[in-house]
Amino acid sequence: xxxxxxxxxxxTCLVMVLLAVPLLLASMAFAAEPPKKVLIGISKIVSxxxxxxxxxxxxxxxxxxxxxxxxxxxxxxxxxxxAASIANKFQSEKVTLAVGIATPTxxxxxxTLKTTPVVFSAVTDPVKAxxxxxLKKGGRNVTGVSDxxxxxxxIELLLRIKKIxxxxxxxxxxxxxxxxxxxxxxxxxxELGIExxxxxxxxxxxxxxxxxxxxxxxxxxxxxxxxxxxxxMSAVADVAMKSRVPIMSADPTSAAGHPVLxxxxxxxxxMGRVTGRMIAEILKGKKPEQMPTRxxxxxxxxDLLVNLDVARKLGLTIPKDIVKNANKVVxxxxxxxx
Amino acid sequence: MxxxxxxxxxxxxxxxxxxFITFRVLDxxxxxxxxxxxxxxxxxxQCILMGMNLWLALLIxxxxxxxxxxxxxxxxNHLKVPNLLAGILTMTMLYSVNIRILGNRAxxxxxxxxxxxxxxxGLLADIVPEEYVLLVFFLGVTxxxxxLLDLFFRTDLGLTIGAMGNNEQMVISQGVNPKTLKSIGLxxxxxxxxxxxxxxxxxxxxxxxxLGQGIIISGLASVMIGEFLILKSNRIxxxxxxxxxxxxxxxxxxxxxxxYGYLVKMTPxxxxxxxxxxxxxxxxxxQSKKLKKAAFRSVxxxx
Numbered sequence: 001x002x003x004x005x006x007x008x009x010x011x012t013c014l015v016m017v018l019l020a021v022p023l024l025l026a027s028m029a030f031a032a033e034p035p036k037k038v039l040i041g042i043s044k045i046v047s048x049x050x051x052x053x054x055x056x057x058x059x060x061x062x063x064x065x066x067x068x069x070x071x072x073x074x075x076x077x078x079x080x081x082x083a084a085s086i087a088n089k090f091q092s093e094k095v096t097l098a099v100g101i102a103t104p105t106x107x108x109x110x111x112t113l114k115t116t117p118v119v120f121s122a123v124t125d126p127v128k129a130x131x132x133x134x135l136k137k138g139g140r141n142v143t144g145v146s147d148x149x150x151x152x153x154x155i156e157l158l159l160r161i162k163k164i165x166x167x168x169x170x171x172x173x174x175x176x177x178x179x180x181x182x183x184x185x186x187x188x189x190x191e192l193g194i195e196x197x198x199x200x201x202x203x204x205x206x207x208x209x210x211x212x213x214x215x216x217x218x219x220x221x222x223x224x225x226x227x228x229x230x231x232x233m234s235a236v237a238d239v240a241m242k243s244r245v246p247i248m249s250a251d252p253t254s255a256a257g258h259p260v261l262x263x264x265x266x267x268x269x270x271m272g273r274v275t276g277r278m279i280a281e282i283l284k285g286k287k288p289e290q291m292p293t294r295x296x297x298x299x300x301x302x303d304l305l306v307n308l309d310v311a312r313k314l315g316l317t318i319p320k321d322i323v324k325n326a327n328k329v330v331x332x333x334x335x336x337x338x
Numbered sequence: 339m340x341x342x343x344x345x346x347x348x349x350x351x352x353x354x355x356x357x358f359i360t361f362r363v364l365d366x367x368x369x370x371x372x373x374x375x376x377x378x379x380x381x382x383x384q385c386i387l388m389g390m391n392l393w394l395a396l397l398i399x400x401x402x403x404x405x406x407x408x409x410x411x412x413x414x415n416h417l418k419v420p421n422l423l424a425g426i427l428t429m430t431m432l433y434s435v436n437i438r439i440l441g442n443r444a445x446x447x448x449x450x451x452x453x454x455x456x457x458x459x460g461l462l463a464d465i466v467p468e469e470y471v472l473l474v475f476f477l478g479v480t481x482x483x484x485x486l487l488d489l490f491f492r493t494d495l496g497l498t499i500g501a502m503g504n505n506e507q508m509v510i511s512q513g514v515n516p517k518t519l520k521s522i523g524l525x526x527x528x529x530x531x532x533x534x535x536x537x538x539x540x541x542x543x544x545x546x547x548x549l550g551q552g553i554i555i556s557g558l559a560s561v562m563i564g565e566f567l568i569l570k571s572n573r574i575x576x577x578x579x580x581x582x583x584x585x586x587x588x589x590x591x592x593x594x595x596x597x598y599g600y601l602v603k604m605t606p607x608x609x610x611x612x613x614x615x616x617x618x619x620x621x622x623x624x625q626s627k628k629l630k631k632a633a634f635r636s637v638x639x640x641x
Binding site: 075104111130 | 433442443444447543544551552556593596606
C-alpha cells in the first residue's frame with residue numbers, strides 16, 4: 001500500500017509538471033515574439049446581434065481604410081469574470097490597441113492595459129462607468145464611442161404623433177447601459193410633463209409579463225437600446241398591439257420586423273464603422289487624450305423608421321414631415337429604405 | 339500570461355475553498371455561491387466608494403457572505419426544503435439584494451479608486467518586480483486562508499462538522515445538533531466565497547451583478563480537478579491544497595482554450611461546452627479510478 005501511495009504521489013508530480021511545461025513554453029513563446037504588424041484585440045461581453053454588428057463594422061472600416069490589421073476576437077460569454085482573463089491575454093500578446101465592446105469588458109481592459117490605447121464602444125455612459133473623467137476629452141490612453149440615444153427627441157417625436165399623458169418603460173436591471181438610460185428617460189418625462197411608469201426585468205423570459213403588468217396604466221411604451229428587452233421585442237409588440245398601445249423604440253434594427261410605431265436610433269454596425277475610424281486615427285499617431293467621446297448624432301449616423309401600417313391600425317396619423325425625414329418606411333407590409 | 343493564470347487561480351481559489359467545504363466536507367451541494375460571490379463584490383465596492391478602511395470593508399464582505407450562507411441553512415433546516423432548492427432560493431433573492439447594495443445600479447466601477455490591490459502594489463513595488471506583485475500578494479492571502487481553514491478543521495467543532503458530512507446519524511447520536519453545524523459550515527463557506535468576490539471586484543476594476551453567473555460550475559470543476567490530482571488523502575491540509583491547485587489548473591485550462599483554441603477551430607463561445615465536458619471527463623476518470631481501486635482491494639482480500 002505504501003508503495004502504491006508513493007506511485008500516486010509521483011503521478012501527481014508528473015501531472016503537475018506536464019501542466020506546467022506547456023504553460024512555461026507558451027509564456028516564453030509569447031515573450032519572445034515581437035509584434036510584427038498591427039494586432040487589435042476586441043473583447044465583447046456576449047455574442048449578440050448588436051454587439052456582433054459593432055465588431056464587424058470595426059473590421060470592415062479598417063479594411064476600407066487599407067489598414068493591415070490582425071484581430072484577436074474574444075468574447076466573455078456574458079461572464080464578467082472572464083473579462084479579466086481576456087484583458088490579461090491581450091496584455092501578454094502585446095496588442096497594439098484593444099477594443100472593449102460594452103461596459104464590463106471595457107472596464108477590464110482599462111484596468112489591466114495601462115500603456116496600451118483602449119477604445120470602448122457601445123458604452124452608454126462612459127463617465128459613470130469610470131472609463132473617462134469627462135465626455136469632452138479622452139482619458140489617459142482611453143477614448144471611444146457612446147451608444148447614448150437622443151432620448152428626449154425620441155419622446156418628443158412620439159408626442160407629435162400621439163398626445164400621451166403616461167409613458168411606460170421596461171428595462172433590464174442587470175444591464176448597466178439600460179439602467180443609465182432609464183434614469184435619462186425618467187428625467188426627460190419630467191421635463192416634458194409626462195407621467196413615467198417603469199418596470200424592470202432580469203431576463204428575457206420575464207419581458208412579456210412585465211409588459212402585461214403595466215400596459216393598462218400607459219398610453220405608449222418606450223423601448224431603449226436594452227439588449228435583453230430588445231431580444232424579446234416580439235413579446236412586447238404582441239401585448240402592446242392587443243392593447244392598442246404604440247411603441248417608440250430606440251433600436252431601428254430590431255423594430256423593422258415587429259409592429260413598432262416608430263424607431264429612432266442608429267445601426268450598431270454603423271457604430272462599429274465609427275469606432276473603426278477612431279482606431280485608425282489612433283494608429284496614425286493621434287493621442288486618445290485629445291479625442292472626446294463620440295456620439296452617434298450626425299444625420300448620416302441616424303436611422304428613423306416609421307410604420308404606417310401600425311399607425312393605421314391604431315388610428316393615428318404620422319405628420320407628413322416625419323414620414324419625409326424617415327429613411328425607413330413600412331407600408332402595406334413592405335419595408336422601403338431611402 | 340503565466341502570472342495572470344496564477345493570480346486568477348489564487349483569487350478564485352478562495353472561492354473554491356468555500357465550494358470544497360460545502361460539497362466535500364458538509365456533503366451539501368450549495369448553489370448560494372452564485373449569489374454570494376457578487377454580494378462580496380458589491381459590498382466591497384460600496385465600502386470602497388464610501389472611503390471606509392479597506393480591511394474593514396473586506397470584513398463586511400465576509401460577514402455578508404456568512405449571512406447569505408446562514409439564510410440558506412435556515413431555509414433548509416427549518417422549512418424542510420431540499421438543499422439544492424434552498425441554495426437556489428437564496429441565490430435568486432440575492433440578485434435583488436446585490437442591485438440594492440450597488441445603489442440600484444448593475445455595475446459600479448472601481449477604476450482610479452484606492453483599493454487593497456493598489457495599496458499593496460505601492461508597498462511591494464520596491465521589493466518585487468511589478469508584474470509579480472499581485473502574484474506574491476495573493477499567494478500570501480490564499481495560503482493564510484488555507485492554513486486558517488486547516489487549523490479550524492482540527493478543532494473539536496471542525497472535526498464534528500467533518501464527521502457530520504460523513505455520517506449525520508453518528509453526530510446526532512453523540513448529542514450534537516446537525517442544524518447548528520450546517521449553519522456554521524455554510525456560513526463559513528459563503529463567507530470565503532464573498533471574500534473571493536471582494537478581491538475579484540478589485541482585480542477586475544468593477545463590481546457587477548452578473549459576476550456570479552456560472553461561478554459554481556467553475557468552483558466545482560476546480561474541486562474535481564484537485565481531487566483528480568491526488569487520489570485519496572484524508573488529511574485536510576492536503577485536501578485544501580488540492581482545491582487551490584485545482585483552481586489554478588482549471589483557469590490554466592480555460593486560458594489555454596482561449597489561447598490555442600483557434601488551432602482546432604474553437605471559438606470563445608465553445609468554452610462553456612469545454613467546462614461542462616471537463617467536469618464530465620473528470621467524473622468518469624475518478625469513477626474508473628475508484629473501480630480500479632476496488633478491484634485491487636478485492637484481489638488483496640483473496641490473498
